[in-house]
Amino acid sequence: MRKQRTVTMVAAGAAAVMALSACGGGGGSNNNSNGGTTATGPNAAIGKVFNPSDKKGGTLRMANAGDWDSLDPGDTYYAYSWNFIRLYGRSLMMFKPAPGQEGAKLTPDLAEAKGEPSADLKTWTYKIRKGVKFEDGTVVTSKDVKYAVSRSLDKDTFPNGPTYFNEFLDLQGYTSPYKDSDPNGLGLKAIETPDDNTIVFKLSKPFADFDYFAGMPSTIPVPKAKDTGTKYKEKVISTGPYRFETNELGKSFTLVRNEHWDPATDPNRKALPDKITMALNVNADDIDNRLISGDLDVDVVGSGVQPAAQAKILADQALKANSDNPLAARLWYTNINGDVAPLNNIECRKAIQYAADKTGYQRAYGGATGGEIATSLLPPVIPGSEKIDLYPSKDNAGDVEKAKQALAACGQPNGFETNIAYRAERTKEKAVAESLQQSLGRVGIKLNIKSYPTADYAKLYAGKPDFAKSNNLGLMVFGWAADWPNGFGFLKEITDSRTIKPAGNTNFSIKDPKVDAAIDKAMTEKDEAARQKAWSDVDRAAMETAYALPGVIAKGLYYRPKNLTNVFITDGFSEYDYTALGVQN
C-alpha cells in the first residue's frame, strides 16, 4: 500500500493539486523488452528505452512540487522516493532497471542473490555482496542492514515508512534500537547476522513474497555511528552511485558522484549524470512550464503534468510527441460506507454502483489521458487481474433503471440523502464529488458535499469509522496505489476488515467476512498462478459487497524533455526509471 502517505503532497491553495506517484504497469502489456528507440512519438518510452545512451556526464535537473516525506531510507513511503532513493542507497533487492513489465521484477542489489526461504517460508536468508562501501569508505556489513531495519521499526521516530517489517518480523516485543539494551542497537532477535555477509530474517508468519520486503528502502544499510535519529535525513550516508553534496531541507539538494561506489559491485545502475540537482516546493504548473521549455529535465513526483499542461501538450502534436501516457497500478475510487443508513442495505449500495456516471469520474481526472474507467478494484496492469464488471451500464454512463430497481429493493424508491467526503486540497476529488452529486441525483440520491483536510483525512475523518458514522459520511472519495505490482501489494490494505483500527485506516468501508476469507486463501496459496487468481477472487468478492465504487485506473501524462537520454517507464514504479536517466548536455 503506497497508501495515502504517497499521495499526501499537495500544492497549497488554489495552486494545483498534484496527482500522484504511482506504481505499476506501462501502457498495457506490450513488452518489447529492451529494444531501444530514438524515434520520437507519443509513448516512445513505454515498453522500450527511448534514446538509449551510455554517455556519462552532465547535470540532471529535477524538481518536486512538494517535498519528500523524508530522505531517510527508513522513513519514506512515496513511490518516487523509492525510485529515486536507489541513486544514493542500495537495498537488498531492487526493481530491475528495465522498461515495461521487466521493470516490475525484482533483482538482487546489495544481496548477491534472491532470498533463500526455509521450507515453512518463515525464515529468509540473504548473502551480502562483498566490496560495497559507504561514501566514507567503510565496508558495508550485514550488521548495518540489520541496524537499518531495526531502526525503521521505530514508528515514533520514523512515522512515514511502511510497516511490513513490524507486522511480519517475529519482533518478540522489540520496539526500537534507540531503546535497546544492546549498545550496538542490534538487540532485535528477529534478524540474525551470523557473519558480516549473511543476514537472516525470521518471520512470525509464512510469507512467500518476502523479496518484495527486502527491496524496501528500509533495508538500505545505515551505519550506527552516523545515525542521528530524526536528523539522519539531513545527512544520509550513501551506498549508491551518488552522495549528498548539499541538502537544504524543504528547499533543494544536490547529489554528486560517490567515489566509493564501485560499478563492479553493481550490475544494475548506469549512473550517467555527474550531478543531480533537486528543487523542492516548486509550483506544479511552473514545473510543467519549465519541462516544456527545457529548463528542467524531470518532475520527480512522477504523476504526470497538471491539467493546464496536459491540455497544452495534447493540443500540440510536437509536444505530444514528447509525451508518455502510461497506465499505473493506481485506482481512484469511492468508498461506500455500510455504517451509514440506508447504505447498510446492499441494494442501496448497488443503486449507487448503477447510478454513478463513470464518464464523469473519468473527466474529473482529466479524461482518457487521466485514466481508464475502472469496473473493479484490481488494476489491469497487475498480473492476474481480470475484467470484472458486476454493475455494467451502457458507455459506463450509469444505468438509471437498474439503480431505481435497486432503490426499490432497498425500500427507498424515492432515493435518500447522504454526505460525500473528499480531501479538501484535492480539486480532482472535488470534481468527483460534484460529478457523483449530479449522476446520483438522477435517481433521487441527494449528496451533500463535505471536504476534510487532506493531511488528516485518514486519521481524523474518513479513515476514522466513528467519525464517518456520526457525520453520516455515506460516500468517501479516495485513491489507492500498490506498493508493488501484485495482488497482495494492492488489495490487502484496502479490503481486509480485520486490519480496521479506531482511526488512521486505509480500508474505509470494505467489511465482509467473505472478502476476508478470500484474502486468507490468497495469502496461503503457494503456486504463483493460483495466487494471482486468488487475488482476483478477492477483487470479485469485494465488488460483490458493493462497498467500493471503482472510478478510474490512473494514467499520467509525462513530458519527456529532449535533453533526456535512456528514458523508459518502469512498471515497478510507473515512472521514468531514475537510475537509468542520462542527459545530453
Added chain:
Amino acid sequence: MFAYIIRRLIGAVILLFVVSMVTFAIFFLVPRIAGATVEDMASRYVGKTADEAAIHSMAERLGFTDPLYEQYGRFVAGIFAGADYDTGAEVVHCPAPCFGYSFITRNPVWPDLVDRMGVTISLALGAAVIWLAFGVGTGVVSALRRGTFFDRASMGIALAGVSLPIFFTGLLSLTIFSYGLGWTAPGGSYTDFAEDPLQWAGALILPWITLAFLNAAGYARLTRATMLETMNEDFIRTARAKGLNERTVVVKHGLRSVLTPILTIFGLDLGILLGGAVLTESTYSLPGLGKYAVDAIVSNDLPKVLGVTLVGATFIIIANLVVDLLYAVVDPRVRYS
C-alpha cells in the same frame, strides 16, 4: 522621550504576550471546544503502528493533557530557554528561541522561520519601495492637478488596482510576462540575494511590481485625499502668504504633513506583509513565511502555524512601535514625557 520609548517597549512586550496567549488558545482550545479529543490532536504525530494507548501516551508526552496555561507556559519558556521535545524515541532539544517543534517534519520551527523570513523581507521591502515612490508621487501630483487628465487617469488606474485580487493580477502577469514574453523569471524561481543579486531581483521583479501595484493604488488615493485636505490648511495659506514659491509650499509644508497618515498606514501594511505575504507568495510560489504558513495549514502542522502567526504578530507590533516612535520625530506635537 527616552521614558516614552521604554514605556512603549514594555507595552509592546505585554501586547505580544497577550497576542501569543490568544493565538495559543485559539489553536489549542478551539479544536477542543469544537469536539476534538486530545487523542485526536495527538494522533497526527504518532506512527502508523500506534494503538490507543500509544496515542494517549503521545498526547501526554506532547502535554496535550495538561491544562492549557501549563502548555502555554512551556511554550513561552521555550522561546527564552529552549525546550526539549520527547518524540517517544528520543528527546530532541530545540534551542532558544524555540518557537515550537514540528512533529510532522521533525524539526524546530525557528530555523525554518529565519530561513523563510529572508524571502518575505526581500519581497516586502522591494515592493514597499516601489509602491511608496509611485503611490505617494502619483497621489501628490494628482492632488495638485486635481481634475486634470492625469488625475483622472491615475486615480482610475489606482481604483482598478485596489479592485483586483492579487492572485488574479499575479497570474495574469505571469502569463503575459513570464510565459508569453519570456521577460521575467517563472514563478517559484527564488534565489537568495547573497547568492546572486541579479537573479534575486529577476525572480522578484514581477511579484514586486504586482504587489506594489496593489498597494500603490491605496497609497495614491490616500496621499491624494490627505494632500487635498492639507493644501486647504491655514498653515499652507500662511506659507503662501510668506511668498514661498509653490514648490516649497507643496513639498516642505504640504507633503510634510501628509507623511503622518502615510507613515501610519505604511507601518501597518509593512508589518502585516512581513508576517507573510500570503497571497503573493502563494501566487508566485515564493518560499516565504506566508507560503510556509499556508503549507503548514494544509498539513495541519500547528506548531508551524503558531510560529508564523507569532512572528507575524511580532512584526506588526514592532511596526506599530516604530511608527509611534517615528511620530515623535515627524510630529513635534506628539509630546512624550
Added chain:
Amino acid sequence: MTAPLEVSSGSSEAQPEAALQGMGKKAIQGRSLGQIAWMRLKRDKVAMVSGILIVVMIIAAVVALLLDRVFGVIDPNAFNQDLIDPDLQIPRGAMGGISLEHPFGVEPINGRDILTRIFAGSWISLLIGFAATLLSVLIGTVMGVIAGYFRGWVDTFISRLMDVFLAFPLLLFAIALVGVVPDNAFGFGRDGSRIFMLIFIIGFFSWPYIGRIIRAQTLSLREREFIDASRSLGARAPHVLFKELLPNLVAPILVYSTLLIPTNILFEAALSFLGVGIQPPSATWGTMLSEASRWYQVDAWYMVFPGLAIFITVLAFNLFGDGLRDALDPRAR
C-alpha cells in the same frame, strides 16, 4: 476662520460670532446635511452610475437567492459534459465555449454554465461582503463610541483590545480558523454554516479598523459645544450617545462601510483562493476565480467573467464610496 475656498461649496462662511447670532428665520433656504449630500451625489455621475449598479446587483442577488434556493428554478450546478472536449477537458470551441445558450461560456471538465453560476453566486458574495461589513461596523462603532465617550480605563481597555486584534495576521488566522472549526458548527445546513463562519471571521477580526476611526471621531465630537450643552443640561449618557453623538457619526460610518464592503468581497475571494471558501458545488465569485486560476493557461476565458464580476462590483462600491465621501464631507471638495 475657515479658508475662503470653502465658500465655493455653496453656503456662506461659517464662523461662530456670538454677537451677531440671528434670531429670525434664516435668510437662505436651510438644507440638512443629508439633503446637501444627496444633491451633490446626484450631480456626481460616476457615483450615481455606481450606485445604480449596486442597487441592480443587490436586486439581482436577491432574485438569484430566491430562484436558486427557494424556487429552484435555476440550477447552477447542472453539467453540460457534451460541451467539453473529452481529451483536453476544456470547453469546445473558441472563447471558453461562449454561445447563445451560454453567453459567458462554460466551465472546464463539467460544462457548468458560467453565467448561471455567476448569477447564483452573487448572493453569497454580496451577502458575505455586506454582512461581514455590518458585523465589523456594528462592533467597531459600539466599541469606538464607548471608548471615545467614556475615556479613562474603558478607553484604555478597548484601545488595547484593538491593538491585540490588529496585531493578528488576519488572513493567516482566517485560514487556520476555518480549518479547525467543524463544518456543522452553528447548526446551519448546506452552505449556511460556512457562510456564517466566513462572515464571522471576516467581520469579527476587522472591527478595530473602524473602531479606531469612530473612537477618534467621538473623542473630537465629545469636545464640541453641542455635546457639552447636552451634558450640561443633564442628559444621560445613552441619550448623548445615541441622540447626539451617533447622528454625527453616520457620515463616516456610511463612507467607511461602502469602502469596506468591496474589501470584504475581495477577502472572501482570497480565502477561496487559499482553499477555505464556500463548500462545493456552490459557487461564489471568489471560488470561481480561484478555480479558474488553475486553468488560466489553457482556458483563460474561464477567468474573465468571474474576474469581471468581482472587478465591477468592487469598483462600483469603491466609486460609490468615494462619491459618498465627497458628498458628505464638504472639505473633500
Added chain:
Amino acid sequence: MTDSKEDLLAGDAARPSNRPDEAFLQVRDLKVHFPTDDGIVKSVDGLTFSLDRGKTLGIVGESGSGKSVTSLSIMGLHKQGTANISGQILLDGQDLVTSTPEQVRELRGKRMAMIFQDPLTAMHPYYTIGAQIVEAYRVHHKVSKAVAKKHAVEMLDRVGIPQPDKRVDDYPHQFSGGMRQRAMIAMALSCDPELLIADEPTTALDVTVQAQILDLIVDLQKDFNSAVIIITHDLGVVAELADDIMVMYAGRSVEYGNSHEIFTAPQHPYTWGLLGSMPRLDRERSERLLPIKGTPPSLINVPEGCPFNPRCAFAGLNGDLSTTERPEFREVSPGHHIACHLSGEQRQHLWDTEIKPKL
C-alpha cells in the same frame, strides 16, 4: 453707486502723505465671485477704498460680508481658477489683479504681509517658530541661515517674547495663544512689509491678551510706518486703533468714515446694529445688548434693493424704496460715506431718539 463718487472717496478719505496723487494701496471696484453648484457667490461685489502708508484701516462686518475675501484678494491667496476677480488692486501703483502669480508672490511677505486669525492652525505644527520666521525672511533676503536666525530672534524680542533666543527653537504648540500671535506678527513683519493685513488678529485670544496684541500692532506700525488693515467683526477692536473704518455688508461697503465719526455719529442702521451689539465696558450693565436680528444674506441671491432691508428696522420708512432700489454709496459729510435710503433728517432723528439712548 457710481465710479466718480468712489474716486472721490478715494481721494478724500485716505490721502497719501508722500504721494499726494496716489494712495499706497488702492482698491477699485473690486469684485470677487465664486462660481458654485448653486450659482455665483458674490463675496465681494464692487468694493473701492484706498489706504496710505502709516495709516490704519479697520474693516468691520459680520460673517460673509466679504472682508476676509477682500484681504485674501489683495494678498493674491485665492486659488487660481476658483475665484473670478475683477477690478483693480493697486499696490504702490502696481495692479495686483493683472500681475502674474509669480510677481504677486514676490510681493507677498516682502511688501505686504498678513496676520491670521488662529495662530495655532496658521503656523505649521512641524516646524519651530524660528524656522518659520527664518523661512519667511530668507525667501526675500539672500542671507545665511545663521543671519536669518539672528534676525528671527530679534523679531521675537521685538514683539515682546521673553527669552527669544530660547523660544526661537520652540514649536508652535509650545507657545501660549498670545505668544503664538506675537510670533505670527514677528513672522509677518520679518521682511518689513509696507502693507500689513491683520485678519481677526485677536478673535482666538483671551480678552486680556487681545489688548496687548493690539497695542503691539499699533507700536510696530509706528516703528515700521506700514499701512495696516485690521479686519474684524468687533467694532471695539478697531475703536482705538484705526484711522478710518469701513463697514461691509454683503460684499459691499455700507459706511465709511473716520474712526471718531463712526463711533460718535454713525449713519447707517447696520452700523447702529453693530454698535448696539458691542459690549461696552464704560456703560452700565443693566441694559441688554441690541443684536441685529436675522442672519446675513445669501451671497448668491442678494436681496433686491438695499441688501440690508430684510433685517433693517427702518426699511419701511421710505415706502418700498428699500426693497426695490439699491441705495447709492454717497458722501453725507466730508469723508463720510454711506449707502442708505434714509434721509439725513430721518437718520439724525432715529440716532438721537432711538439708538443713542440705548447704547
